[in-house]
Amino acid sequence: MLKMFGLKKCSTCQKAMGYLDEKRKAYHFSDVKEDELSKDQVAKWSKALGGWEKMINRAGYTWRGLPKAETENLTEAKAVTLALKNPSLIRRPLIEHKDGSVTVGFSEKVRGFIG
Template identity: 35%
Template sequence: MLTVYGIKNCDTVQRALKALDAAGIAFQFHDFKSAGLSRETAQGWIAALGVDVVVNRKGTTWRKLDDKTRDGLSAANAAALLAREPSLVKRPVFAYPGGLAVGFAKADEAAVVARLAAVVS
């Protein structure tokens, strides 16, 4: 089963969910704001994809962090920060049996949907 992690009012997440629906891809949605993000889940994403893929350094939440936290971010401490501040996760995160994917750039939408359709069918 495909799980889509994100925030329900995020434009990119909304676009991804609509595209998955339109393609007939079954998924469950996990909203960070209401359901949170466990440190273990965040650590698994970091181990699989790396800090640079998982952490959104362009968002408001990143800019609000103090310099010490931003400068000291590493694979060793990122999971705790993401569990505390799940808005720092690049969105959406697609978790499916055997893999993960992050992001839904407009230029890549069709390719992402096709890849997800192939792995969850």
Template identity: 35%
Template sequence: MILFGIKNCDTVRKARKWLENNNYDITFHDFREDGIDEAQIQKWVELIGWEALLNKRSTSFRALSDDSKANINQQTAITLMAQQPTLIKRPVLSHNGHIITGFKAETYQAWLNK
């Protein structure tokens, strides 16, 4: 089980704490320290779609030019997320070939107990 995110993100910290408190063995992958490549993002997009992966509420997204935001599509979203991982909705939890984004304890509980 791999938790992807940024270590100083509050939501990522909540997810890590919840997973550890519930005795899940996780590996943490920090986007800033470890990076993320387009191939990995492409796999995630195939699983949940680029719209679900792209965090349109992030400061990084709001900082994009109006032209960039207006002309975004799957490929440009993947490229942008690889260049600026802060555009990825955090955290991303990967387990058994599936992923989930964001964090809500009840959602994690249900998802991990499938």
């Protein structure tokens, strides 16, 4: 079963859930603001994606609203801590696939991976 993480009100997450429902693909959805994330879980995602830069949305309102001191000179560990503190920074939807891989967003490539 796919595990999807995002925000209930996120239009991209809603589109992804609609797609999965239409394709009758089983998934579990967790709202990152309601369901507590662990440091190990977020660090695992970051590593699976190839680094925090692919996990953190630096174009959104949350990122732009953070103090510069929190976003400058980010390391992997600092980015994971920042994502735990501000879960809406995590690109959405984040999907854990059956094979253990992780994807973010809901592009054609991701849809093709799901089937």
